[in-house]
Amino acid sequence: MVVDLIVIGTAITLGPLHNSAFVLLLSSLRGTRKGLAFLLSWLANLVAVIACVMLLTGGTPPAHDSAPSDAALAAELAIGVGLVLFGCYRSRRPPHPHQPPSWTGRVDNASLATAAGLAWLLQPWALVGAGAATAVDANLSTAYAWLALTGYCLLATLSLLAMELYTVWAPDTAHARLDALRTWLDRHQDQLIITLSLLAGLWLTARSIYELVA
Structure with missing residues (x-):
């Protein structure tokens, strides 16, 4: 269970869509507060x-x-x-330039509730569902299970937490570097989605088949 949760949590935290949106929130007016609302909502979902x-x-x-x-x-x-299957489909699809979502133009005027709601919309629900299916094996009578589940939730939130803290501690440096990160994520969005989907999907498929036939 622990290895499965590590794989799933890592795939969640590295997802390019929510990380790119989070950087955009941090760069907006009252960005630190909006980022915190997004982060807390994201963690609450998990x-x-x-x-x-x-x-x-x-x-x-x-x-x-x-x-x-x-x-x-x-x-x-x-x-x-x-x-x-999704990763294979995305890999066969011809590349095309990504248009920024319509909400990005209104991010400066977005409320904290809107920022929190974005966390629900951008959550990779397939991976979250896989984490839920894996958590079925948790035995809460042991501290080991509590640590595993807590670690999974924190790991799946790690990228957001790191960016939020970086913005709080070094706002000037953080904004420049995070903007560069968002540009890189936008350019490599398809490759990241394909890679994460295939790696996580193959792992989950192999593990579940093994457990079913063992």
């Missing part, structure tokens, strides 16, 4: 999903080869196959 899973399982993992266990693995397999 925690809420894990909390729902724990409520369903009661904090006790289902028995191996039971219907709930097989259902979680089947969901993980479906997400993994879906990510691989």
